[in-house]
Amino acid sequence: MSPLTLSLGSLLIILVLIGLRVPIGVALGGVSLAGFAYLTNFKVALGVIRETPYVFSANWDLTAIPMFLLLGAIANNSGISTSLFRAARLWFGALPGGLAVATNMACAGFAAACGSSVAAAAAMARLATPEMIKHGYDKGLATGVVASAGTLAALIPPSILFVLYGIFAEVSIVKLLIAGVLPGLLTAGVYTAMIVIRCKINPNLAPKVDLGSSAELRRERWAALGEVWPLLILIAGIIGGLYGGVVTPTEAGAAGAFLAVVIGVVQRRLDFAKFMNALRDAIGTTAQIFFVGMGAVMYTKFLALAGISTLLTDAIGAWALDPILLVIAASIIYVILGMFLDPLGIVLITIPVLLPMFTALDLDLVWFGVIVVKYVEIGLLTPPVGFNVYVVKNVVGDTVPLHDIFKGCFWFLACEVVIMALLIGFPEISLWLPRTMG
Numbered sequence: 001m002s003p004l005t006l007s008l009g010s011l012l013i014i015l016v017l018i019g020l021r022v023p024i025g026v027a028l029g030g031v032s033l034a035g036f037a038y039l040t041n042f043k044v045a046l047g048v049i050r051e052t053p054y055v056f057s058a059n060w061d062l063t064a065i066p067m068f069l070l071l072g073a074i075a076n077n078s079g080i081s082t083s084l085f086r087a088a089r090l091w092f093g094a095l096p097g098g099l100a101v102a103t104n105m106a107c108a109g110f111a112a113a114c115g116s117s118v119a120a121a122a123a124m125a126r127l128a129t130p131e132m133i134k135h136g137y138d139k140g141l142a143t144g145v146v147a148s149a150g151t152l153a154a155l156i157p158p159s160i161l162f163v164l165y166g167i168f169a170e171v172s173i174v175k176l177l178i179a180g181v182l183p184g185l186l187t188a189g190v191y192t193a194m195i196v197i198r199c200k201i202n203p204n205l206a207p208k209v210d211l212g213s214s215a216e217l218r219r220e221r222w223a224a225l226g227e228v229w230p231l232l233i234l235i236a237g238i239i240g241g242l243y244g245g246v247v248t249p250t251e252a253g254a255a256g257a258f259l260a261v262v263i264g265v266v267q268r269r270l271d272f273a274k275f276m277n278a279l280r281d282a283i284g285t286t287a288q289i290f291f292v293g294m295g296a297v298m299y300t301k302f303l304a305l306a307g308i309s310t311l312l313t314d315a316i317g318a319w320a321l322d323p324i325l326l327v328i329a330a331s332i333i334y335v336i337l338g339m340f341l342d343p344l345g346i347v348l349i350t351i352p353v354l355l356p357m358f359t360a361l362d363l364d365l366v367w368f369g370v371i372v373v374k375y376v377e378i379g380l381l382t383p384p385v386g387f388n389v390y391v392v393k394n395v396v397g398d399t400v401p402l403h404d405i406f407k408g409c410f411w412f413l414a415c416e417v418v419i420m421a422l423l424i425g426f427p428e429i430s431l432w433l434p435r436t437m438g
Contacts, residue, residue, distance in 0.1 A: 006306050007353070010035055014299075014349065015340075024345040025288075028295030035302040048298060056294045060250070061167050066286040067253025068158040071260055072114035073278035073285075078264035080231055081123040084109045087224035089131075090211065097199030097206040099137060100145045101192050103128040107149035108188040109228075111156045112235040113260070116285075117343070117380055121150030121388045125395035136207040139400045141195075144408020147388040149191060151377035154343065156184035157239060158253060161347055161376060164293065165369045168300070168351045173249050174242050175434040176369050181239060182429055183370055186422065187377075190415045198411065230263045243437060289344065296348035303352050323361045327424055330354055331375065338379020342387070346376055370430040374423060378416050381409045 010031050017027035029049070036045035056062075075081070088102035088109070095101050103124055110120050124146045132142035154161050157177035166173035199206040211217050238256050241247040247255065264270025333354075337346050350372075358368050380388040389405050396405075423429055 006035070006038075007303055010299075010302070010306075011349070011353075018341060018345065023291075024342060024348075025291040025293075025295040028292070028299045028348070032295070032298035032302040035306065039302075039305055048301060052298050052301075053294050056297045057290060059167060061163065061173055062290070062293075064158075064163050064173065064249035064253050065160055065289060066282060067250055067257055068160060068163070069116075069285050070278065070282040071158065071253055071257040072116050072119060073281040074257055074260040074264060074270065074275070075110070075113040075231075076116075076119050076123060077274040077278040077281070078260070078267075078270040080113060080228075080260075080264075080269070081106070081110050081120075082127060083224070083227040084231070085124065085127045087221075087228045090217065090221045090224050093209050093211050095196055096203070096208075097137075097141070097195040098209060099128065099132045099135060100141055100195045100199070100206060103132070103145050104149040104188060104191050104195065107146070108152050108156065108184070109232070109235070111150075111153035111184070112158075112239070113231060113256075114153050116160070117151050117153040117377070117388060118391050120153040121147055121391045122395055124150060125392045129392070129396055129400075132206075133399065135209050138205045138408075140404045140408030141198075141205055141411075142408070143392050143396060143400050143405040144410075144412060145191070145195065147386070147392045147405060147409055148381055148412035149188070150388050150391075151380045152184055152187060154373055154377050154380070155180045155187065155370075157181065157242065158249070158256070159373065160289065161343065161373050162369060163249065164289070164344070165347060165351065165372060168296070168348070169355055169365050169369065171365045171369060172434075174245070175366050175437065177249060178239070178243050178433045178437065179366050179370050179430045180373065181433055183374065183419075183423055186429065187374075187415075187419055190419055191412060194411060194415050227267070230267075231260075234259050234263065243433070245437065292344055292348060296352075299349070300352040323363055324424075326357060326361060326363075327371070330358075330371070331420070331424075334372065334375035335378065335382070338375060339382045339384060341379070343376040343379060346379060347372060364427065364431060366434055367427045367430050371420075371423060374416075374420060378413065378420075381413055 014027045014031050018024055033045050033049060036048055085102065085106040088106040089099060092098050092102040092105055107120050107124050110123060114120050129142050129146055133139060157180055159177060159180055162176040162180060163173055166176045234256060238252045241252050242249065261270060261275065333350065334346065337350065358365060380386060383406050386406065389409060392405055393402050
């Protein structure tokens, strides 16, 4: 059996197993076990299973993941999202589609403290969607903005996906995290522009909300800002510390989690029970990610043994001399897989296959990492399996039909076409900040 047939066959089997609801880690590990047994013998396959968990979990860079997850869990359990939305509502509510703009901005802020797209979408769905529907907002807009803006957590640091990509691609995790800042702000900005323009053209989408008298509004704005300024400083400190090389990703996550606890306790939003819930959430999610990661490492070793990396590298010169063709091909792959697979699974399954091809063409792997994470964001919104859409649907229940949520996300997916064109056409949007680092 040729390396290409063996590799593509293994990938197809993995996709079928995932479609049958087999856990991603089990699917990756099981197929890798069978592959090693086929290429060598069963004793070698068992040796890989015995060795991989320790080698993978002993990687120091991975310690950033539980720290980032703990930071996000504390932020989620201490009610920070409520204060963020209230502040954003007061500051942006006067714009056309003001509540939708406020939701978008609150999601961007929460993403910088959370790192989980699902958590950001769920939190804002509980807070913002009922508020928008109560004020007569179009249901598609009210739910679509929550599902779409929630994906910013995958891009704005801290980002778990960037950490995992950096480990597997052997790229600086700090540079990846910093590279996500401007694309994240660009995404939030384009979303905001689209909301304002649509609501300006069709005011029926978002009736104007009465925010009270000017004097009262000013007082409420500054009071709301007083509740969230510690978090804003925390976010700026994390990003600034990473950019300046003062802290490593692990140190940034640990310091952020500690300061989030301090903020929650001082503001009387975090008690012992909520802290324990946050701890359980972080531990459970960390275990899931590590389990999938171990399976992905085994699959990467299997592909290397099968010779797929060498085969793909040799094939590059024949059909993809133009790097843009490779980027377009990768884009098609990610869009299709995003319709069906979990974000973590997409990254860990595709990186071993595509990375050698990008390396052979000497493309910047930090820029490629941003592109990968952006496509994962898009996959969170595309039918039939748009994870963020189903998260929002689970929160709103029968209030909004599922097709209305997907319809509301369509406008944000149209924005993503513009954003991806800019990021692919102008790599400096992603690379400028990392290149200015020391």
